[in-house]
Amino acid sequence: MMMMLPSVALALLSLLQVGAEVPVQQGFDSEKFAGIWYVAAIASNCSVFLKMKDGMKASIITISFTPEGDLDMKLILPMEDKCQKYELLFQRTGHAGHYVGTSEEVRDLRVMETDYSSYAVVHELNHSKEEPHRALQLLTREQDASPQFLQKFEELMLSVGLTKEMEAILPKTGECWEDTWGGTR
Numbered sequence: 057m058m059m060m061l062p063s064v065a066l067a068l069l070s071l072l073q074v075g076a077e078v079p080v081q082q083g084f085d086s087e088k089f090a091g092i093w094y095v096a097a098i099a100s101n102c103s104v105f106l107k108m109k110d111g112m113k114a115s116i117i118t119i120s121f122t123p124e125g126d127l128d129m130k131l132i133l134p135m136e137d138k139c140q141k142y143e144l145l146f147q148r149t150g151h152a153g154h155y156v157g158t159s160e161e162v163r164d165l166r167v168m169e170t171d172y173s174s175y176a177v178v179h180e181l182n183h184s185k186e187e188p189h190r191a192l193q194l195l196t197r198e199q200d201a202s203p204q205f206l207q208k209f210e211e212l213m214l215s216v217g218l219t220k221e222m223e224a225i226l227p228k229t230g231e232c233w234e235d236t237w238g239g240t241r
């Protein structure tokens with residue numbers, strides 16, 4: 057039984073992947089999506105991520121929008137001995153909830169599903185020539201992700217062709233929570 061599962065799952069996944077256009081939350085409302093999110097889980101087929109995923113901790117994301125409607129993402133990652141900060145800007149597209157990277161790095165970001173007040177599932181595509189990959193993130197407003205949201209996340213994960221082996225459920229830590237951008241929480 058256990059031996060059969062992977063091949064069945066793989067066959068199913070390759071079917072699902074054919075022509076799979078990644079959906080975006082209908083009627084996406086950027087104003088409601090803004091604010092602080094915790095990254096509760098990530099699934100990706102990026103080789104670098106797969107190597108380090110077991111040591112990863114929950115990071116904190118602050119989303120805001122420019123007057124033009126572009127998405128500004130401020131990230132704080134708890135590392136070994138410090139809180140690493142990044143800022144990424146994504147340009148809006150003609151579709152609400154769909155953004156593209158601004159630099160030479162080709163990146164595509166879609167908010168697949170969100171209820172704004174408790175969870176969101178965000179899909180990212182990196183079309184780099186060296187190693188194209190995709191990633192799915194489960195964002196939650198609370199530091200604890202309920203099993204219900206994790207289940208939604210895993211369903212979407214399978215629907216975009218990512219597998220359980222590529223998933224990291226990020227352990228809750230108290231690290232870096234005080235160290236927010238601008239101190240607005």
Ligand SMILES: *[C@@H]1O[C@H](CO)[C@@H](O)[C@H](O)[C@H]1NC(C)=O
Nearest residue numbers: 157161163182183184186187
């Ligand atoms: C895209 O992937 C490439 C190769 O793995 C990496 O060098 C680059 O930093 C990635 N870009 C982004 C925006 O993550």
Ligand SMILES: *[C@@H]1O[C@H](CO)[C@@H](O)[C@H](O)[C@H]1NC(C)=O
Nearest residue numbers: 101102103187188189190217
């Ligand atoms: C990751 O998945 C994407 C989309 O399915 C695929 O194009 C890419 O080649 C995969 N990358 C790796 C490193 O497996």
